[in-house]
Amino acid sequence: MSLISDLFSIAAIGAGVFFFLAGTVGLLRFPDALSRLHALTKADNLGLGLVVLGLLPLSDSLLAALKLVAIWALVQLAGATAAQLVGRAVRRKGSAA
């Protein structure tokens, strides 16, 4: 049982790390601000989500697990808001130029 949950954790965290890596590469390589933003939100969203998913079986208690999920949800909220604000600023700047 513990072997299965360990394998699940490794797979999920590994996948999460992959999304973080892909998001970072996108942030560095994509040509304009909006597509870089697109790459970055994948790291926040899927990357952190998968890492949290992988950490869930390792948490000590139900409360700790709920805290992990709450952290993911809060990062989602902050990330989505920041992305919206940056996107809006980019569009405003683009129309002014």
Next chain:
Amino acid sequence: MSVLQALDIGLALLAFAVAAWTIFARGAFAATVGYVVYGLLLSLVWIRLFAVDVALTEAAIGSGVTGILLISAAARLRGGETAGDEKSLSGAARLFTAVLCALVALALAGVVLLLPDQGPSLAPQSMQHLPETGLGNPVTAVLIAYRSFDTMLEKVVLVLAVVGVWSLAADRYWGGAPGEARAERPEPTLAFLAQVLAPLGILVGVHIFWVGADEPGGAFQGGAILAAMWMIVMMARLTEAPQTNAFWLRLTLVAGPVVFLTAGVAGAIFAGGFFAYPPGFAKSIILFIETFMVLSIAVTLPMLVAGPPRREPRQ
């Protein structure tokens, strides 16, 4: 070398790299962003040093509040920032500054390297007397019991900082409200964030303050989170900053230090020493003081960020 050691070295190198980038960044805004990232990395370093209380404070105050102060300063300077500012220092002055900074860094590095393996420590005494305070977190015991006078004076410094910021106002604005008025139609994205986040953040802030008695956390960290929630609501322009001549505002600003000092004087009368707490009541008194400190911090930090009054006071 274990995996953790490799991670620690990587973290240290990353912190150094971000610090260097902050120094060499061209624009004020970029340097500020670098500084915030540096603060967040430092809080990870503190966690690796098993100083979770310091990590929380570094993230909340060092990175969060200082970051927002610097960002607003950078935004205000943006209009005047030109390429000419870069040349304002002559080559010799720059060299002198660099040499001085390098000397300070070398001296600090030397001190750290020369530290004895087993440094002088008050940790055993601190843990030994912990039961007398009724607390479970030795850091809170140091802040509010063993070294309470220092902590009280820190709060006084914060109040003085607010007085200093307010003093920058023009005479006709004295007593008026800082910042912008409440918007008829606030920016929808930010307003949504403020409306969803603020209730949660208030809960988290109170929780962090409350668990500070026994676990990492405390008045400063909890108060900083509460302060951040008020800042977000003000930034979304769902509400406006209060008039700086409002009685409740001034009362809340000084409540923390006043209650703290009163408790200290009461200790001199009833418990036989300035800032002594009577045995058995220590924990209740400490939490009572901390409650007012949380309130003061939660009001002080947003007032620092809001800046000097910029509108004429309403009668």
